[in-house]
Amino acid sequence: MCGSKTTLGVKAPRSMGERIRRILAERGALDRKKRIRSDDYHIYIPVLESINPDALKGIAGAEIVQMEFEEDRRKVTVEEILGRKPSFETIGDIAVVEDEEPEVVADAIMAVHRGIRAVLAPVSDVEGEFRLRRYRYVAGEMRTLTVHREHGIRYMVDLERAYFxxxxxxxxxxxxxxxxxxxxxxxxxxxxxxxxxxxxxxxxxxxxxxxxxxxxxxxxxxxxxxxxxxxxxxxxxxxxxxxxxxxxxxxxxxxxxxxxxxxxxxxxxxxxxxxxxxxxxxxxxxxxxxxxxxxxxxxxxxxxxxxxxxxxxxxxxxxxxxxxxxxxxxxxxxxxxxxxxxxxx
The missing domain is CATH 3.40.50.150 (Vaccinia Virus protein VP39)
Known part of the structure; x- marks a missing residue:
């Protein structure tokens, strides 16, 4: 595999991938410079070379592996972390998540998209005379005001007070x-x-x-x-x-x-x-x-x-x-x- 070598990693079922990725990140073991890999059943998470493999043995569901991880090819995606495609959209530096597990999706979004500062989940449909939605706070900063850029124009948007x-x-x-x-x-x-x-x-x-x-x-x-x-x-x-x-x-x-x-x-x-x-x-x-x-x-x-x-x-x-x-x-x-x-x- 061009641009890669065999290094330490963790193999986990796709359903457990995000939980294990978070544990590795919390322990300072996740190698963010390498690309997470996946197949139909498993996700493979790169670990820093400085980490002792014995430090990974207590993670339930994780199997220590040696394999090749690509470097500097592209960022890992939210879909790869979760093992599925969640429903969300970004408005400025706010992500709006419509998913059964918004907290899990929020963690993945903020790990991948460094520019996202707040994650919200809608608690209503568009309603009322002014076509507004109500939201609840999920992660990051507690606000609904942001600046969105589109076709070279900047827009101040408040998601709860003006439709956009x-x-x-x-x-x-x-x-x-x-x-x-x-x-x-x-x-x-x-x-x-x-x-x-x-x-x-x-x-x-x-x-x-x-x-x-x-x-x-x-x-x-x-x-x-x-x-x-x-x-x-x-x-x-x-x-x-x-x-x-x-x-x-x-x-x-x-x-x-x-x-x-x-x-x-x-x-x-x-x-x-x-x-x-x-x-x-x-x-x-x-x-x-x-x-x-x-x-x-x-x-x-x-x-x-x-x-x-x-x-x-x-x-x-x-x-x-x-x-x-x-x-x-x-x-x-x-x-x-x-x-x-x-x-x-």
Whole structure:
């Protein structure tokens, strides 16, 4: 094996690998410069050459071996430590773990990812008017505030006080790449600004709206921190778009639980030829059912909705998906119905 030699190690069943790795680390015996190996049944953990093999004999489930361990090839992964693939995501320097054994997963994450400073586990689904989740502390620092970096922009995020999902990063870039310098963008449910700031970076005039006061506070700070110009409005999206009729080249509707309620305002806000980026949740057997709702609402307003794109953004729940529908608004501004009674969020 290139770049390696036979050295001391410990062999253990995969189910016991993380426990034994922690014991070796606590005893100062783990060789972190070498790569942990594994096969279908066992994990092989490298031990420092300075360690006396007799010091390892009292570890239950561990078998002392001599074998080759690769050096400086890559970092050991969380999956290799645990012997399985856990469910977690990172937001800034916080890891959010959705697993039956969050403490075990947290230990593995913090051993592998040196930049992680806190590990949390959700104790609720996304809920309430502001789409928030509640968390419990698992490991590291006790906080929910972090700075997340995405596509060259920094975002201050507080996981318990303002909604943010890193899983939408690719989708945000897809939409932003359609924006041209000088375009007007209305982000109806902006949160801390991940759509808004990325579009502002591309030279668009961005009007960012959100009803959550704390999200708005972070949005303002994020715009300042990244030196980007965004017009921020706090309050109900229906009311705060009343003065924007026929102005937007792009309207972003990232409120998948209830975006359909705001379709009249979005259609009114888009100029003729403007594009609405509409997000919703839908069952596997009828993913794009909201196309019918969009077309019907446009007809009611004397306009036309022309489908441009539809796609799955991510899996949300068993057989339920977060989907996007992009449509172009075509209208005669003299005929298209004006909205006089805003909905409520």
């Amino acid at each position: 999902s890193p899983r939408l990063g690719t989708e945000r870039l897809r939409v932003a790449e359609q924006v041209r310098p000088g375009d007007t963008v209305v982000d109806m449910f902006a949160g801390v600004g991940p759509f808004s700031l990325l579009m502002a970076k591309r030279g668009a005039r961005v009007i960012a709206i959100d009803k959550n006061p704390y999200a708005v506070k972070l949005l303002v700070e994020n715009a300042r921190m990244n030196r980007l110009d965004v017009e921020v409005r706090e309050g109900d999206a229906a009311a705060l778009t009343e003065d924007l009729a026929d102005q937007a080249d792009h309207v972003v509707m990232n409120l998948p639980h209830s975006a359909s309620i705001f379709l009249p305002e979005a259609i009114r806000t888009a100029k003729s030829g403007g594009v609405v980026h509409y997000y919703t949740f839908a069952p596997e057997d009828d993913l794009y059912r909201d196309v019918r709702i969009i077309e019907e609402k446009a007809r009611e307003l004397g306009c036309e909705a022309s489908l441009l794109y539809r796609g799955i953004v991510r899996s949300y729940a068993p057989r339920i998906y977060n989907v996007v529908i992009d449509f172009m608004v075509k209208k005669d501004v003299r005929q298209c119905t004006q909205i006089t009674e805003p909905g409520s969020r």
